Amino acid sequence: MTQENWLAEEFEANRAHLSAVAFRMLSSRAEADDAVQEAWLRLGRTDVTAIGNISGWLTTVVARICLDMLRSRKARREEPFDLPVHGRIADTSKSVDPEREAAFADSVGLALLVILETLAPAERVAFVLHDMFDLPFDDIAPILNRSPAATRQLASRARRRVQGKTDVAxxxxxxxxxxxxxxxxxxxxxxxxxxxxxxxxxxxxxxxxxxxxxxxxxxxxxxxxxxxxxxxxxxxxxxxxxxxxxxxxxxxxxxxxxxxxxxxxxxxxxxxxxxxxxxxxxxxxxxxxx
Structure with missing residues (x-):
């Protein structure tokens, strides 16, 4: 098996997980697809021999991409990505499937998505990765350029907001x-x-x-x-x-x-x-x- 084919299989094995992570962070299926696609592109430009855990690496990269998107909320690309080599991996469809979008939203909960939209970007990333996907704070901290202690506090604050327990201060x-x-x-x-x-x-x-x-x-x-x-x-x-x-x-x-x-x-x-x-x-x- 060629390295290209191996990478393709590894990515496909993780696609559903990466899509779930991205959607919970972005609340947009289209933007989540873009984030996952960008992670694939970055994987193709990376020396995979230096990656010890492909799944963990991809999750980290998607989280960083989502964090940047939350910070900037730039208009997403209107043209499909050009992938002449790895084209079969790319989901270049930009059409919106209402049933697919609704099913994805239902899997998270519309009320939760609304609350997540009120969180600051760093809070949202910390909460989603820790509370929804059980990543340890030591792994999340480098994504946010924060210490594990500060990352824990961000997730805790986000959790209180999600649970409706935000205090006045x-x-x-x-x-x-x-x-x-x-x-x-x-x-x-x-x-x-x-x-x-x-x-x-x-x-x-x-x-x-x-x-x-x-x-x-x-x-x-x-x-x-x-x-x-x-x-x-x-x-x-x-x-x-x-x-x-x-x-x-x-x-x-x-x-x-x-x-x-x-x-x-x-x-x-x-x-x-x-x-x-x-x-x-x-x-x-x-x-x-x-």
């Missing part, structure tokens, strides 16, 4: 803005007591590899005391921002985005702070200064 954007404003002011003033008042006792600070290269003194921290001590007198260049629909901070130096601090809230406290400086992530990031 979580739903109140004004209150979140008050929390991050208090954190920023306390950080700049070096006020440890004020910092501790807005940090969860078990808060986790996690920098990515690029952030640690950008600032060699940065490292992972656990606990409010350690995080407060690290942020004391800092954040001078940080600006509050909405990042992919969530609250956080951006650090812009010389007109260039260098680092983003992604915040995860638990009630009225900051439960996780993820510092991300990965250039690829930052290049595709959409944010709005507050």
């Amino acid at each position: 979580e739903a109140d954007a004004t209150r979140k803005m008050q929390i991050i404003s208090a954190f920023l002011a306390a950080s700049r003033l070096g006020d440890i007591k004020a910092l501790l008042s807005v940090l969860d006792p078990q808060v986790v600070f996690t920098p990515d590899v690029a952030a640690m290269r950008y600032n060699p003194s940065v490292r992972e921290l656990r606990g409010a005391d350690a995080v407060a001590e690290t942020f004391k007198g800092r954040a001078q260049a940080a600006q509050p921002a909405k990042i992919d629909g969530e609250f956080g901070f951006v650090v812009v130096v010389g007109g260039q985005l260098r680092v983003v601090l992604l915040l995860t809230f638990e009630g009225e406290k900051i439960a996780a702070i993820d510092a991300v400086a990965d250039p690829v992530y930052l290049d595709n990031l959409k944010y709005e200064l507050l």
Whole structure:
């Protein structure tokens, strides 16, 4: 069997699973088909000898594609993909089959799809992959450029919204803005007591590899005391921002985005702070200064 045929068989064996993952994230069968198709194209461009688990790799790739689509919601392609070599794999039909669409929606539940549409992209990906497909947070975290702890919090928050248990502090954007404003002011003033008042006792600070290269003194921290001590007198260049629909901070130096601090809230406290400086992530990031 040629490698091309083997890849085709592996992909077909995973297609139904990938379609289910994509549909639950996107709520659109057409967009889900596009995401799965893109995963096939990327597989064809990848050195498969470096992939230990084809199914896991494909799930991760589809999740990342869906995350990008949720963030941008770009108009989907109107023309079929051109696949001269692997054409038999491509589902190039763009026509909408109402019965097929309805059956897919029924398999998830219309009410759930409506609620999922209210979640921020990162929340939705974390919830779908963990709660619906049982992926561990350690595997989901790299997809979101978050730590496992922050990813767990995202899924937990999404779960409460899905279950109709969202508390006032979580739903109140004004209150979140008050929390991050208090954190920023306390950080700049070096006020440890004020910092501790807005940090969860078990808060986790996690920098990515690029952030640690950008600032060699940065490292992972656990606990409010350690995080407060690290942020004391800092954040001078940080600006509050909405990042992919969530609250956080951006650090812009010389007109260039260098680092983003992604915040995860638990009630009225900051439960996780993820510092991300990965250039690829930052290049595709959409944010709005507050």
